[in-house]
Amino acid sequence: MSELRDFPRLPRFLLHSFGGSLEIGKEAARMGAYFSFSGYFLQTRKAKTREIFSRLPIERILVETDAPEMALPNPKFRFNDLNHPANLAFISHELAEICDTEQERFTANTYAFWGEDK
Numbered sequence: 001m002s003e004l005r006d007f008p009r010l011p012r013f014l015l016h017s018f019g020g021s022l023e024i025g026k027e028a029a030r031m032g033a034y035f036s037f038s039g040y041f042l043q044t045r046k047a048k049t050r051e052i053f054s055r056l057p058i059e060r061i062l063v064e065t066d067a068p069e070m071a072l073p074n075p076k077f078r079f080n081d082l083n084h085p086a087n088l089a090f091i092s093h094e095l096a097e098i099c100d101t102e103q104e105r106f107t108a109n110t111y112a113f114w115g116e117d118k
Contacts, residue, residue: 017040029057039073040066067085
């Protein structure tokens with residue numbers, strides 16, 4: 001974060017598979033950060049990361065698969081034992097429950113990040 005503070009303010013930037021603390025997340029959000037949530041975080045041992053995402057600004061959260069890496073915890077959502085881009089809907093559904101919001105909100109956030117209308 002100290003290095004980011006030294007740069008001119010960016011209009012937006014992505015912290016891929018964000019696994020930092022809530023404090024860093026809040027500061028990064030004020031600096032223009034977006035945070036991608038990977039299905040990897042659905043693993044039982046990643047409860048703290050899910051809690052942090054539930055407290056980040058919802059309009060700054062994007063959904064990703066990181067396919068074919070970072071496999072989902074449930075084998076039924078793997079294709080030939082790999083993660084697959086088709087898992088975005090499942091990940092978005094699970095994240096909506098974690099954040100207590102509608103799944104469509106994450107879709108809208110993705111469109112807004114890329115400067116498009118849904």
